[in-house]
Amino acid sequence: MNKYVKNFLQRGLAFGGFGPVILAIIYAILEKTVPDFTITGYEICLGIISTYILAFVHAGVTVFNQIEHWSLPKSLFFHFTSLFAAYSLCYVANSWIPFEPKVLLIFSLIFIAVYFAVWITVFICTKVLSKKLNKKL
Numbered sequence: 001m002n003k004y005v006k007n008f009l010q011r012g013l014a015f016g017g018f019g020p021v022i023l024a025i026i027y028a029i030l031e032k033t034v035p036d037f038t039i040t041g042y043e044i045c046l047g048i049i050s051t052y053i054l055a056f057v058h059a060g061v062t063v064f065n066q067i068e069h070w071s072l073p074k075s076l077f078f079h080f081t082s083l084f085a086a087y088s089l090c091y092v093a094n095s096w097i098p099f100e101p102k103v104l105l106i107f108s109l110i111f112i113a114v115y116f117a118v119w120i121t122v123f124i125c126t127k128v129l130s131k132k133l134n135k136k137l
Contacts, residue, residue, distance in 0.1 A: 008063045012056035019055030020048045043094075050090045057086040080115060087111060 027044075031037045061082040064075045088107070091097045097107050 004063050004067055008060040012060035015059035016052050016056035019051030023047050023051045047094055050093050054086050054090045057082060084111060
């Protein structure tokens with residue numbers, strides 16, 4: 001098995017369970033704070049499965065940044081596309097956002113802005129840390 005596929009699966013399995021745990025916490029908070037909050041068994045099941053898959057993918061796609069023979073744009077493209085697809089499908093499947101063009105456009109723009117804000121922040125922090133470590137060496 002390709003080492004990257006194995007790494008993807010290992011990361012996904014290690015961290016996939018965090019999605020349903022976070023969902024359970026959110027449902028518990030909603031039950032305590034929203035009057036007459038109800039949720040069906042189907043919604044709970046769908047939420048558990050979809051957030052597990054979302055967390056699995058989210059953890060697994062970090063492997064794209066470690067494929068040495070890939071360029072940074074290629075790695076970034078696959079990372080972004082995988083996360084965007086997973087989040088979009090999860091949000092629409094759970095009816096957290098409606099499947100309407102205007103809403104999907106707003107979601108997409110927010111996702112793109114947040115993704116690149118986080119990516120640029122991590123990139124800058126990594127560069128600064130690398131310079132400090134290289135200076136010490």
